[in-house]
Amino acid sequence: MRSLAAEVLFGAAGSAMALSPLETFYPPALNQTAYISNSSVGTYGGLYKASTHGPAGGKPYGIYDYCSMPHPRSQEYQEPGPVAEGSVKGKLVYLEYMQRHQRRTPYNILPGGEDQPYHCDDVRTYLYAGPSKESDFQPMPMYAQTYQDPTNPFNTGVNGTCQFPQITIGGVEDGYQHGKDLWSVYSEKLGLLPKQPNERVWFRSSDSALTQDSAGAVLRGVWPEFKGALPLHQMVTSVDTVNEGYSCDAVSATLSQLQSTDEWNEHITVTKELRKKLGSMFGATSSSWQETFDHFSDNFQARLCNGYRLPCSVSNSSECATHQMAEEVFRAGDWEWNYYWRTNPYVAKYIQVVEGLFIGELIARLKAVQEGKSSLDYSHIFIHDGDLGPILGSLGINALRWPGMASNIAFEVWKTDAKEESLYARVLYSGHPLQTIHGSLDWVPLSQLIDIISPYVPDDITSLCG
Template sequence: MEVQSALALWVWGCNIFSGVYNSSLTPSHLPWNTYNYCNAPHVNAERYSRPTDPDAHLVYLNSMMRHHKRTPDNLYPNERELNPASGWDWECGSQAYLDYVDGTAPVFPQSSVPDGHPFASAVWNGSCGAGQLTREGLEDAVQHGKDFWSVYHSTLGFLDEVVEEDIYIRTSNEPRTHHVAGGFLYGTDPGTWAARWRLHTQPALIDSLVPSYSCPVANAIRSAYQLAPEWTEHLLRNQDLQTRLGETLGVKGLQAWMSWYDHFFDTLTSRTCHGHPLPCNASGACVLEEDAMRVFALGDWEYNYIWNAAENASEYTRLTFGVMFKELADNLKRFQAGKETYKLRLYIGHDGSMIRLASGLGLGANTPLRWPAMGSEVHIEVWRDVSGFDFVRVMHDGIPVQSLDWIPFSRFVELLEEQVPADIYGSCMYGGI
């Protein structure tokens, strides 16, 4: 654990890439809203600030958040040798991940590797599957629900009960988003364990929350600007790091790993956030602490470049998240027309969901965007003043967004609709021709 403690302190001293990568708990000597990749800061009663208009009241809420801590989504070719002997077991083995049809026997899947399996080297020891919500991730989701309820129920009196008539929840098709939804709901009211709750999803082929719908034009845009000098020079400047990691982790020459730092970021942060040591191979070569820090900083740079700073990044975001922006705009227009039946629409997605939402809302206009942390959130609050006019205030990871702190409702709807191409299907498939 000595390495992990040093990790957070060293990273904290790094210019704009400061933050915590080794614990869900932010050290008390740091500001409460310090970037914490393992568990993002979020709204809570102690820190929440109301709008400056004392007579306004909250009338509608749309929220989006990333799931909480999980096991790595990407595995090394020789994953088993790069983990401690215990592997990933404690994080998942003590809880049941239920998965059954109502009215039948309650069943739950649990991962295991039989002794002598000829391909066992490709996975770790233990009962965790790849990308699975861990026990600590579930605990963070429960606390997130408690803190959310402390604001929107206890402080503002906006939500009265935890009931489906008031709260619509949409997730992706990944089980970890379903499990986070359950933990979040339990945090708002432990009585929800006895209720059945509908999680709205879209078919994986067209899911706009991930997003996963096909968009060849967007793919071409991204491919083009990842051939630009700014990107290729970034890879060349860090060739020493890439080579060292590739050799240590057995991924040298694999395009998925060598083309960017996404996979390295995922596998290293998943370990440090759960208190696991940085990986060492059979020869004794280990990922160095300073190399992990470079990966974290490079991951931030790449996410900001791809979705915010590169030429045509805004168009890439519009194409790949335009369907989701349309849904958010439609929600608000439905509310304005008096046809909305929910007080809250909550979306539980992924880092790709959150980075696109942040980019489209302009959160990266003045400050580079960071890789969305676990549990990162955006709340779109609709407030009504005494004259009956509606205003929107956006909260990001616990604090109001300065540029979106109090803007007319109609203007915010326009902002969302500006992120939706007129013919998004045609634009995705044929470039609007």
């Protein structure tokens, strides 16, 4: 049940286009709704498959790989152009690294039921608490084990041993490799990360188990021999500045505005036949399944990224989602993400109300480095696609495909021997210098980077949110 059927082996090899890894991130026609219905596009060189176990990695490494997005690793990593060419001498002095959690089970279960069981008894999600100081006892290590009781009348429509969502064994193994690769670049190659965690490193996550579990796997890869425990900072959920934690009426109001435009309605019209067909097949006719492609994309992606096949109808096993249907779903999802965070007429306000406070926190840390007052060398933050999207939008990314599993943004700050401007920034998105409306962010003055994202920090968020 965990083997991918031959007809759903989504990959760059099946595409008629010869694209470089970097090009797979930036479909030039993504702003147009015709991109969605153009079957010749396929996955635009992207990869949507992984086996149950990891670590996964697209071939060639560096392509858009939804299941396990590329990240900086020593085999491909190159220093910024001026440093590599020797025109300046530079040293990395600060790294702000933020990433989406590793791969997982779906959030959205098909309303008509799932025709495959999900199995998660090969990964343990630990759950226990203990005193912060030495005590007469230490807690019993406990982990969650999902089961189903036959006397429970509330059938979720899914057999198996998973919660939805939860990190999978492939996600854990991916995370460990992710951390090992970061160590090879930012410690062995560039000398920034310490041999053991110290007071100049800092970690944060959302309140989600997905981001917390990912942090444990990734940071173990960074420091495989470390014996202690590390603090993973989180804000109080109701005021969290990531994962839409704080209450803000302007978020839903702005979303309603951008989903009322001619462009949005055009994409709904273009996909009418596909939505109707999938809705009928899987009992997914409610507005939450029909008004965006979030739910279908999530369900299909999670299946393919963990070794499962695309779904068939529970009531009619001959009715199944096809390769071509899934590709159109994924193209529609990419179009929606690009529209949310790059091209809709309300995008500046939308980024402000959703992610502006977090962007302000990022600017504060960068300014501390700029002013020589930073207490940190390395900050690593574990968040969600809904956080990375607006951050990439604020940076002016040329085209935004849905940020896949473990998508990552590395903000590097380099100190040089230049006289007028000594601090330069470099922004890598999933291992590549970010391509933006401001040009490639491979080497820009730190002050310029701060200026680029500063307009997306609201002057008064409480007034903006009403």
